[in-house]
Amino acid sequence: MWNRIWLYVYFTWFHPMLKWVLRRATGKCELLRICCNSYTKTGHKTKDIENALKTSKLRTFQRMVVDDDLNISEAIKYTMSIKDISPKIYPEFSSTLKASLRQISGYSSLVRDIEALKKEKYSSANQSHEKSLQKLWDLMMPNTKLDQRITKQWGELGFQGDDPATDFRGMGILGLDNLVFFAENYNGEARQTMIHSQHPTLWYSYAIVGINLTSLVYDLLKDGLLREHFYYTITGEPAIYHFHRIYCQVFTEFDRFWFAEKPKSVMEFGSVRDKFEKKVVGLLMKNDNAILHNNYTGMS
Structure with a gap:
């Protein structure tokens, strides 16, 4: 019970406030900060990107996590446009996000394919x-x-x-x-x-x-x-x-x-x-x- 209360408080109040503070301090949105950070394992980065998309207020971002037929190129263009991310200033953003979206979208595609075999x-x-x-x-x-x-x-x-x-x-x-x-x-x-x-x-x-x-x-x-x-x-x-x-x-x-x-x-x-x-x-x-x-x- 207490764990659920903490998660509710964290994602409803603390997490949005933290994102706002970090954006003001760094000039970067959460997705940009994640993509620019160095990770020892790609999996950690993909997990953080997935969480950022899940907790976004924009439903378009939320749907990227569960879309089993995601157009990754269009999703990246949309993200860079809505977040005002310059490809000249942050050339690594596009390729980094693409790699993680392939994993995220690929999982949803796998669920779809396995479901089809199960139903056959x-x-x-x-x-x-x-x-x-x-x-x-x-x-x-x-x-x-x-x-x-x-x-x-x-x-x-x-x-x-x-x-x-x-x-x-x-x-x-x-x-x-x-x-x-x-x-x-x-x-x-x-x-x-x-x-x-x-x-x-x-x-x-x-x-x-x-x-x-x-x-x-x-x-x-x-x-x-x-x-x-x-x-x-x-x-x-x-x-x-x-x-x-x-x-x-x-x-x-x-x-x-x-x-x-x-x-x-x-x-x-x-x-x-x-x-x-x-x-x-x-x-x-x-x-x-x-x-x-x-x-x-x-x-x-």
């Missing part, structure tokens, strides 16, 4: 979907031939029924894409994780858990908790590839977490998953750089 339902009539599913099997079970499309063999990969198509309902094709990316790009780690999931007493359903973790990473993205991670680790716009990499890391870390927790049975999955999610969110919110560090070399 798996269809057995779609040959692209079917090929991806077959590819998952071939990558994870290279020494075992799939007898037919609908078969109990899918249970070996941790699907619930004879037809995996029914298991992708919640996350759509995004759930399958994540599983395939993990299997294709980090095959050793993916297959090792699957082997772990078949433990005689600490077992869990590999594919079903994988789809569930897609939901977790999707929520982190949609809630903005991955913004700063991408600001600090990627130059330019984050892409679906980067989302997949986060997923692979989260899956691997969950596998470690599951065995460290030693649940009595798979029925405790919900509580272990919730505990794991709190840990990940805590790392993203408490880490100075908001980065999920890789704990094994395969994903460095």
Whole structure:
């Protein structure tokens, strides 16, 4: 409660007053001061620029943070015009703001693209979907031939029924894409994780858990908790590839977490998953750089 009151007071009274004082003292607006300052990491600068845009009284600036189709060139021209920033006096302003807007706008574009994959339902009539599913099997079970499309063999990969198509309902094709990316790009780690999931007493359903973790990473993205991670680790716009990499890391870390927790049975999955999610969110919110560090070399 007190934290909310402080934030309200800060952004309603203190922050605007501070900006006014600094502008009078330096002759520079907040965005210009940020762009002219030297930062050890680009991510810090992008974060400060994003906060400046969010807290601006101008809705045009506020929309720049959430616009997934932002015209960056026009946004820079508008900013320099409305803030009366001379390109001759401050030649670095345009390129600096452009770099940060690419990251900010890129995040919104990524959310849009991931949403589209999530909404795309798996269809057995779609040959692209079917090929991806077959590819998952071939990558994870290279020494075992799939007898037919609908078969109990899918249970070996941790699907619930004879037809995996029914298991992708919640996350759509995004759930399958994540599983395939993990299997294709980090095959050793993916297959090792699957082997772990078949433990005689600490077992869990590999594919079903994988789809569930897609939901977790999707929520982190949609809630903005991955913004700063991408600001600090990627130059330019984050892409679906980067989302997949986060997923692979989260899956691997969950596998470690599951065995460290030693649940009595798979029925405790919900509580272990919730505990794991709190840990990940805590790392993203408490880490100075908001980065999920890789704990094994395969994903460095």
